[in-house]
Every structure is written in C-alpha cells, then in structure tokens.
Amino acid sequence: MDEQDCGDFLVSxxxxxxxxxxxxxxxxxxxxxxxxxxxDLSEDGFARHFPYLAKDVRDLPDDDSPCT
Known part of the structure; x- marks a missing residue:
C-alpha cells in the first residue's frame, strides 16, 4: 500500500x-x-485503508474483561 493512501495521520x-x-x-x-x-482515523477509514487489519479486529472481544 502506498503511504499516500493512508491519509495524513501516517507520514512514514x-x-x-x-x-x-x-x-x-x-x-x-x-x-x-x-x-x-x-x-484521528474513523472506523470506516480504517476498514477502507487497512482491510487486512480490520478483518483481524472483527475476531477480538468487545472489551478487555477477563472471561470468567
């Protein structure tokens, strides 16, 4: 991915x-x-620019609470 495609929040x-x-x-x-x-990145912007990461995030739990 070209760095310019990631918006202004990531410059290097x-x-x-x-x-x-x-x-x-x-x-x-x-x-x-x-x-x-x-x-300063919206969830939509994240999914659009980083679909490979957004896919992994879907499998994460909603919060940090330990499972009991």
Whole structure:
C-alpha cells in the first residue's frame, strides 16, 4: 500500500509499521478504537485503508474483561 493512501495521520513507513503493530497486539475492540482515536482515523477509514487489519479486529472481544 502506498503511504499516500493512508491519509495524513501516517507520514512514514516507521509510523505505519508502529500503527500496524499496535493494532495487531490490541486485545480488544475497545483498545483498537482508542488507537484509531489517537490517530484521528474513523472506523470506516480504517476498514477502507487497512482491510487486512480490520478483518483481524472483527475476531477480538468487545472489551478487555477477563472471561470468567
């Protein structure tokens, strides 16, 4: 993916790599939402620009609560 396609919030491949790592290591959809907020990226923009990551996020639990 061309860095220009990612919008203004990611300006270098280093920032893109860090963003992808944060998303991939997130433990819940709430955590992903916080990451998107920090990067000023809507859920629709995330799904459009990062469909491969959005697919993985679908399988995350809604919150960080431990299963009991």
């Amino acid at each position: 491949s280093r920032e893109l790599d860090a963003f992808e790592l944060m998303i991939r290591t997130a433990r819940s959809k709430v955590e992903v939402a916080e990451i998107l907020h920090v990067h």
